[in-house]
Amino acid sequence: DAGITQSPRHKVTETGTPVTLRCHQTENHRYMYWYRQDPGHGLRLIHYSYGVKDTDKGEVSDGYSVSRSKTEDFLLTLESATSSQTSVYFCAIGLARNEQFFGPGTRLTVL
Amino acid sequence: AQTVTQSQPEMSVQEAETVTLSCTYDTSESDYYLFWYKQPPSRQMILVIRQEAYKQQNATENRFSVNFQKAAKSFSLKISDSQLGDAAMYFCAYRSARDDKIIFGKGTRLHILP
Numbered sequence: 001d002a003g004i005t006q007s008p009r010h011k012v013t014e015t016g017t018p019v020t021l022r023c024h025q026t027e028n029h030r031y032m033y034w035y036r037q038d039p040g041h042g043l044r045l046i047h048y049s050y051g052v053k054d055t056d057k058g059e060v061s062d063g064y065s066v067s068r069s070k071t072e073d074f075l076l077t078l079e080s081a082t083s084s085q086t087s088v089y090f091c092a093i094g095l096a097r098n099e100q101f102f103g104p105g106t107r108l109t110v111l
Numbered sequence: 112a113q114t115v116t117q118s119q120p121e122m123s124v125q126e127a128e129t130v131t132l133s134c135t136y137d138t139s140e141s142d143y144y145l146f147w148y149k150q151p152p153s154r155q156m157i158l159v160i161r162q163e164a165y166k167q168q169n170a171t172e173n174r175f176s177v178n179f180q181k182a183a184k185s186f187s188l189k190i191s192d193s194q195l196g197d198a199a200m201y202f203c204a205y206r207s208a209r210d211d212k213i214i215f216g217k218g219t220r221l222h223i224l225p
Contacts, residue, residue, distance in 0.1 A: 043156075099146070099161060105154050
């Protein structure tokens, strides 16, 4: 089974502060994704990566940046958090058969 | 742009009965993949079933099966012999064969009545 962890699992922060969420995989999967989940919107893609230092924007990328300096880690950064970024954030890895396997999620609250 | 629509925000079914969740999608492509994901209260996203567009045969996984109507761009999920553990949010999802991204519907919350 693919191993994927997210840290932190819960975070409360204040508007204007920087926040970094980490996604870590234990296997050498090339593709990694960051989604946010909000009521009434399902999951929406923020950014994704198709290799070390190779990233691209998703549907809702404004206000977010990502970095991937190692295959196993994919970081999502909110440079200056806003209340509209309160959400549950999911990381996923791309598997064979065009499937994605999801991490456990991070609940972020921006006050 | 491709879109995925789940028209039923919530549904309920009696335990042991059968329920069908609807999903339609919009695409101009002929080669793609469709998925149903389950999200129980634990929040973990779990792949339930997948369907390749080039396959005419509907996918089946134990009590879960799909009705894939390519011409109608419809991809419904049937759950037979519903169990309490099936209570969850269900997401329909689409992926083009030419792309690395999955597009999700907004979800259907399924309640199982004992």
